[in-house]
Each structure stands twice: as C-alpha cells, then as structure tokens.
Amino acid sequence: MKDIKELRQAMHEIDPIHVARWSPRAFSNQEVPESVLYSVFEAARWAPSAANIQPWHFIYARTEADRDTFLQFINPNNARWCKEAPVLVAVMSKIDAERFGGYNIAHAFDTGTAWGFLALEAARKGLVTHAMGGFDREQAKQLLDIPENYELHAIVAVGYHGETASLPEDLREREIPSGRKAIDEFTSEGRF
Ligand SMILES: Cc1cc2nc3c(=O)[nH]c(=O)nc-3n(C[C@H](O)[C@H](O)[C@H](O)COP(=O)(O)O)c2cc1C
DSSP: OOOHHHHOOOSSOOOTHHHHOOOOSOBOSOOOOHHHHHHHHHHHHTOOOGGGOOOEEEEEEOSHHHHHHHHHHBOHHHHHHHTTOSEEEEEEEEOEEGGGTEEOTTHHHHHHHHHHHHHHHHHHTTOEEEEEOOBOHHHHHHHTTOOTTEEEEEEEEEEOBOOGGGSOHHHHTTOSOOOOOOGGGTOOSSOO
8 A cells, every 4th residue: 555645645734634534444353442432432522513502423333233233234335344343333413403493404514523523533543434324324223223303424434444455355456545626626715
C-alpha cells in the first residue's frame, strides 16, 4: 500500500487527523478496550445539536452473539469484510422533539456531526472506522428493537487496522485512501 501522505494532501493547514482518518476494510482481531470505546462515544457526546437535544443514539455490538445479529441485516458485500471488526455500531437519531412541536428538522444533521466527532476521536486513538449504508433498515430496526421514532443512518465498523492480505482478493486493491474534491468545487462566496 502507498504511503497515506502521498495520496492525501491538505490544501490548507489543518490538524493532520482529518487527513489521516480513512475507511479501510481490513480489521485486525485486536479487541477494543472498553475505555477506548467509551472515549470514542465521549467525543460524539460533545457534538453540537439544535437546542442541545442530542438526538443521536448508538447501539454497539461487541459480543459474538450481538455481532452475529448485526451481520444478519448488513449487506453480504459489506458483511464479508466487516465481520472481522471487533465492534459494530448502529447510528440512529430521534426524529421527534417536543421542543420543536413534533418534528426535529435537525436530527440527521446533528447525528452526522456526532458520528464525525466519533470517527475523528477513533482515529486519534489509533482505531479505524468504516461507515456503511449498505444494510437492511427494516430488518435492523426489528432485530435491534429500535423504536418507530428513530431513523437508522449507518452501521460503523470500529477496530484496529488489519493486514491488506487478510482481505478477499478483490477487496485488496480497494484498500487505499481516497482523494477529495478541491475546496472551490464545494464552496461559493455570496450565493450559490
Ligand atoms: C453514510 C455512509 C455510508 C457508507 N456506505 C458504505 C458501504 O455500504 N460500504 C462501504 O464499503 N463503504 C461505505 N461508506 C464509506 C465511504 O465510501 C467512504 O467514507 C468514502 O469513500 C470516503 O473515504 P474515506 O472514509 O476512506 O475517506 C459509507 C460512508 C458513509 C459516511
């Protein structure tokens, strides 16, 4: 694998953790200590949210039985690599809020922020994270007893980076950090 620094270059000065974080598929079988896992959730805890509602909820699976349950609703294409991850986390948010007279328009926005904070803290702790949208939401809601007023956004594999050689052959060539659009492709001054 190429050096991560060759593949990702920041255009402006930032904390290097933003560029160092990426989403590999190879996980080692090293356990994540509980204190480290809780540090990762602690980072999510401090994310800003509309009216400080903190609409996010994370269900984590560490035991074999819990991970097996997750693997039932994760698409086979994702399951084939994330089955090695020691922790799988379902990221969801509470859709409603009394404070807003019913619907919380910011529930997904805020939960995205929380997952972003989680991913960066995980990277800072030497972990890797890989979010997945490829899973059966209805089946997941049923198997995990998720209430109707929660929306499930992603499953995140969390663990320590493993050897590329441990992956199925077709996934090995994809085990490379990706690049990004230039800033002027997603910003505009004054109006769109
Ligand atoms: C909401 C969301 C859904 C994703 N779904 C999948 C997925 O189902 N399978 C997969 O291999 N990667 C998935 N990814 C990972 C993205 O492809 C990856 O984050 C993106 O290509 C940027 O690469 P990087 O995270 O390595 O910087 C998902 C990421 C996010 C945030």
